Amino acid sequence: MKPVELDEIITFLKQVIARETKLDVNKIEVDQHLGVFGLDSINSVYVLQQLEDFLQLELSPLLFWDYPTIKSLSIHLYQLKNNGNEQALGSIR
Amino acid sequence: MATSRLWDPFADHHRANPYLMYERLRVESPIHRSQSGDLVLTRYADIRNVLQNTEDFRAGNRKEWIERQVTYLHNKGEDFKAVTDAMNSFIVMMNPPEHTQLRAIIMEAWDDHDVDLIIKSNIDELLLSCGKSFDLVKDFAEPLPVMTMTRIMGMPHKDYNFLKQVATGVLRSLDMYTSFKDLVKIDAASKQFMEYLNRYLDYREANPSTDLVSKIVRQYQQKNIPVSRKQMLSICIFLFMAGEETTVNLIGSGLYTLLNHPQQHSALVSDPALLDNAVDEALRYESPVQLVGRIASRDLELNGVAIKKEDTLTLSLGAANRIRKCLLNQINLTSIEMQSTTLPLVPAFTFAWDRGWQRNSGSWRC
Numbered sequence: 001m002k003p004v005e006l007d008e009i010i011t012f013l014k015q016v017i018a019r020e021t022k023l024d025v026n027k028i029e030v031d032q033h034l035g036v037f038g039l040d041s042i043n044s045v046y047v048l049q050q051l052e053d054f055l056q057l058e059l060s061p062l063l064f065w066d067y068p069t070i071k072s073l074s075i076h077l078y079q080l081k082n083n084g085n086e087q088a089l090g091s092i093r
Numbered sequence: 094m095a096t097s098r099l100w101d102p103f104a105d106h107h108r109a110n111p112y113l114m115y116e117r118l119r120v121e122s123p124i125h126r127s128q129s130g131d132l133v134l135t136r137y138a139d140i141r142n143v144l145q146n147t148e149d150f151r152a153g154n155r156k157e158w159i160e161r162q163v164t165y166l167h168n169k170g171e172d173f174k175a176v177t178d179a180m181n182s183f184i185v186m187m188n189p190p191e192h193t194q195l196r197a198i199i200m201e202a203w204d205d206h207d208v209d210l211i212i213k214s215n216i217d218e219l220l221l222s223c224g225k226s227f228d229l230v231k232d233f234a235e236p237l238p239v240m241t242m243t244r245i246m247g248m249p250h251k252d253y254n255f256l257k258q259v260a261t262g263v264l265r266s267l268d269m270y271t272s273f274k275d276l277v278k279i280d281a282a283s284k285q286f287m288e289y290l291n292r293y294l295d296y297r298e299a300n301p302s303t304d305l306v307s308k309i310v311r312q313y314q315q316k317n318i319p320v321s322r323k324q325m326l327s328i329c330i331f332l333f334m335a336g337e338e339t340t341v342n343l344i345g346s347g348l349y350t351l352l353n354h355p356q357q358h359s360a361l362v363s364d365p366a367l368l369d370n371a372v373d374e375a376l377r378y379e380s381p382v383q384l385v386g387r388i389a390s391r392d393l394e395l396n397g398v399a400i401k402k403e404d405t406l407t408l409s410l411g412a413a414n415r416i417r418k419c420l421l422n423q424i425n426l427t428s429i430e431m432q433s434t435t436l437p438l439v440p441a442f443t444f445a446w447d448r449g450w451q452r453n454s455g456s457w458r459c
Contacts, residue, residue: 041129041130041158042158042161042162042165043165045162045271045272045273045276046165046166046169046273048272048273049272049273049274052274060103061103061270061271061272062103062128062129062270065127065128065129065130066098066128068128
């Protein structure tokens with residue numbers, strides 16, 4: 001499977017969060033708490049699904065809360081995707 | 094990086110044994126604001142207070158969440174209306190006075206004696222088919238509640254496998270977290286279950302009998318209470334699946350606990366009169382439902398913690414029912430003290446319940 005670059009994950013997250021929260025993609029800061037953008041328990045389900053499709057991974061429903069900024073989330077997803085380090089999330093479902 | 098999390102229910106080691114996580118929460122943060130914003134409660138007294146205070150804390154958080162989710166996805170062109178239809182009259186998601194009314198109707202229609210006979214006959218049938226060596230969960234605990242509800246509700250025995258499949262699908266709607274993919278599956282199961290029940294209700298209205306469904310329909314007619322077909326479908330779905338997973342969990346973890354406590358096992362074998370107490374003790378020691386949800390109806394304070402209107406509370410029955418001394422792995426079948434402390438669940442629909450996660454789904458041979 002083709003590796004995914006960290007920048008690609010960040011760009012994808014920014015785009016999908018901007019689309020869901022109707023914010024300008026340039027206003028999405030990687031260090032800000034996701035809650036600031038209006039990500040909540042409802043719209044996050046849809047964002048998570050798009051992220052799973054993009055990365056071809058099964059992800060924890062608590063993902064956005066455990067990694068609450070785009071920066072921390074992207075690093076985590078990058079490691080998960082490219083290092084095969086799925087142990088922490090191995091049996092989410 | 095993720096910070097150290099007191100509340101981490103999906104970690105493998107917490108799935109295998111959540112009690113150390115519960116204990117840490119109870120000591121360090123008994124009313125804990127989790128990373129997702131809900132409050133996780135682990136102390137017996139707090140949980141009892143919340144469950145008893147129906148004025149300030151309402152049931153139905155999963156139903157309300159799914160309704161909001163389905164509305165949100167509807168605006169994206171995704172149709173999951175079957176999920177909210179299936180859930181519309183789940184008794185555990187209701188509040189007084191609707192809850193009280195439905196509960197009274199079910200209790201009047203429910204016949205303990207008939208149910209006992211059906212359960213006993215199903216147990217005999219299953220044990221006969223099991224042979225000398227069998228998988229307790231797969232061959233006994235899983236079929237028992239589905240066979241039983243099929244008979245209690247008067248449905249044809251041949252439909253049992255189909256009913257098991259759709260009921261298990263709809264049951265996921267009570268999970269603590271629901272993903273988009275989960276919703277797709279719940280939606281499909283809900284549609285199939287409702288189509289089946291729609292035909293079944295047509296049949297039962299034309300051919301009433303002594304089954305639970307006919308009796309519930311009759312109760313509504315006698316009391317002159319209007320009930321829509323949509324409500325009846327949901328009532329039937331919940332009745333069918335209510336005892337499914339809880340029964341499987343109780344039988345599986347109950348026997349597992351006894352095998353891990355050989356002295357208790359011997360005591361029970363030599364004195365079967367202890368059985369009723371043993372069941373209560375198994376319910377307490379390994380609660381078949383680990384978590385239930387509530388929503389705060391107003392701003393208030395609980396043991397010094399400010400709770401806001403609409404805050405979600407996750408009540409850990411598994412933690413509350415395991416008081417400190419039980420962490421030392423003590424169970425006591427003869428204790429009457431335990432009976433007064435156990436938060437009862439399934440038998441009388443006393444408290445609303447919510448699925449936590451399926452800790453006890455692994456099957457094993459005996």
